[in-house]
Amino acid sequence: MSIVASAVKIEGKGDVDVLALGELPVPAPGPSELLVEVAAAGLNRADLLQRMGFYPAPPGVPSDVPGLEYAGTVSAVGDNVDSFRVGDQVMGIVGGGAMATYLTVHARETIPVPAGMSLTDAAAIPEVFLTAYDGLARQGGLAMGQVTLIHAAGSGIGTAAIQLAREAGARAFATARSAEKLERCQELGMEGGIHVEEGQFAKALLKATGGRAADIILDTVGAAYLAENVAAVASGGAIVVIGLLGGAKGELALGALLAKRARIIGSVLRSRPLEEKAALSQDFIKHVLPALQARRLRPVVDRVIPMTDVREAHRYMASNESFGKIVLAW
Numbered sequence: 071m072s073i074v075a076s077a078v079k080i081e082g083k084g085d086v087d088v089l090a091l092g093e094l095p096v097p098a099p100g101p102s103e104l105l106v107e108v109a110a111a112g113l114n115r116a117d118l119l120q121r122m123g124f125y126p127a128p129p130g131v132p133s134d135v136p137g138l139e140y141a142g143t144v145s146a147v148g149d150n151v152d153s154f155r156v157g158d159q160v161m162g163i164v165g166g167g168a169m170a171t172y173l174t175v176h177a178r179e180t181i182p183v184p185a186g187m188s189l190t191d192a193a194a195i196p197e198v199f200l201t202a203y204d205g206l207a208r209q210g211g212l213a214m215g216q217v218t219l220i221h222a223a224g225s226g227i228g229t230a231a232i233q234l235a236r237e238a239g240a241r242a243f244a245t246a247r248s249a250e251k252l253e254r255c256q257e258l259g260m261e262g263g264i265h266v267e268e269g270q271f272a273k274a275l276l277k278a279t280g281g282r283a284a285d286i287i288l289d290t291v292g293a294a295y296l297a298e299n300v301a302a303v304a305s306g307g308a309i310v311v312i313g314l315l316g317g318a319k320g321e322l323a324l325g326a327l328l329a330k331r332a333r334i335i336g337s338v339l340r341s342r343p344l345e346e347k348a349a350l351s352q353d354f355i356k357h358v359l360p361a362l363q364a365r366r367l368r369p370v371v372d373r374v375i376p377m378t379d380v381r382e383a384h385r386y387m388a389s390n391e392s393f394g395k396i397v398l399a400w
Contacts (some may be wrong), residue, residue, distance in 0.1 A: 076400070077170035078380050080134045083123030086381040094135070097174045098146075104154055104175050107282045108194035110399040111168040112226070112373070113383050115315065116340065121384065127166040128341045138340060140175075141183060141192035143233025152178045159183040161192045162351065163200055165336065165340055166247075169377065171400055178348035180394040181355055184363045194369035194395035195362065201339055202234050202352055203358055205310040209335050210286035214239035217276060219284035219302060221291050223263060224251030225393040227312070229370040231288050232258045237361055240285075243278060247269050251393055259368070269294055272301035284297035286310065293317030300326050308333045370394030 079092040099105040117136040119125035119236060127133045141161040144154050154160065154177060162180045167173060183192040206212040211368045218235045222228045223244035235242035236259030245264045246252050252263030262278040283304035289295055294316030299309045300323050311334065327334070339347070354363040361367040375383040377400050387396055 075170045075172040077375075078134050078137070078377060078398075080121055080136060083121070087386045088119070089380050089384065090296075090377060091136075091380075094170065098171045098363060099148045099151075099174050100130070101148040101150040102177055103148045104144050104151060104160065104177055104180060106142040106143040106173050106175055106180075107145045107170065108162060108171055108173050108400065109189035110141050110397050111377075112139045112193045112195075112397055113396040114138050114196055114197055115313070115386055115387070117169075118384055118387060119243065123170045128218055130181060131165035132167040135167045135170055135194070137164070137166060137170070139165070139196040140168040140173055140192060141189040141195075142173070143189075152327055153177055154180060154182075159189060161189075161196050163196045163339060163347065164312045169380070169398065176344060176348065179351045181351055181359065184359070185315065187362075190374045190397050190399050191369050191371060192295050193397050193399075194371045195338075198230040198395065199358060199362075199367070199369075200350060201272035201312060202227050202231035203354055204339065205288050205337055206231060206234055206286060207238070208350070208353070209337050210288070210308045210310050212238050212240055212286060216240045217240050217279055217282050217284035217304070219271075219287045220244040221287070221289050221295060222246065222313075222315075223260065224372070225290065226250060227288075227290060229258055229394045230367075232260050233367045234358070235259070236400070241279070243275055243284070253275050261317070270298060271295075272298045275302050283307065288312065293320030296320035296322060300330075300332070303330060303332045305330045306311070306332065308335055310335045310337055312337050345357045349357070371398055374399050376400075 074093040082088040144158045220231045223246040232242045243262045264274045287309045290313030292314035372394045374397045
């Protein structure tokens, strides 16, 4: 084994020119860890924010190596690990550091790659499917027959959430600022799409559903959509906020929220303790992995870009032209 690993490094804060390829020592797995040879890593908005200095890595996580999800092959196992063996193909989420050729991960956070799936496709699964599953099902209480409203339909999380809602027997409605992306979402199981103009979508949702508001709203936008979310949520429903791309501060109509007995839930994965992430991964293996294995759910990959072209990948994500996931491969 090489004594050094290749890695994407963040050398400062700013535009894509702070990204470079470098080296770091190959880590040794702890007693409950795996050493994974990483084949590919999904690119996420958090990586762009971290590069710009707006989303620092949590304590104990490399601050200069980005990457929140990976797929690869087990190279070594810790003494206490009996759930995986050398040669197994695995995927998962991490607090950072996934854009390196070698990575140590806790075995209980690790998810088997569906049989027959490429590692580049697998790298597009963990962050978006775990986030969407946690937001819809574990936080929002997703159930058959419910109306779900999913913002940013063409994003990685959007494409995953639409499929998860469909798989649960819920009705998936979604918003986007691109009519073309909404059209592409129909094949994923979206019942109705709302082309957002001037930030308004509540009336369009009620029209599309025959007067039913949303039982669960999965929101990656934040402040810019807050008022419309409150107007669009059903009595007893939940607005699950998992992103703030549209701002972090907004005016909240508390009277409307109280009258609907609705909830606003904030959720983030990256900074959760190990045990919470492990519990989510094990829940995911039980309830979602079988559908991925059966190909009822599938990762939506926009394109695979060599890790050496990481700067171009960041530019492409910032353009908002992608549909689904951007994957970086070694």
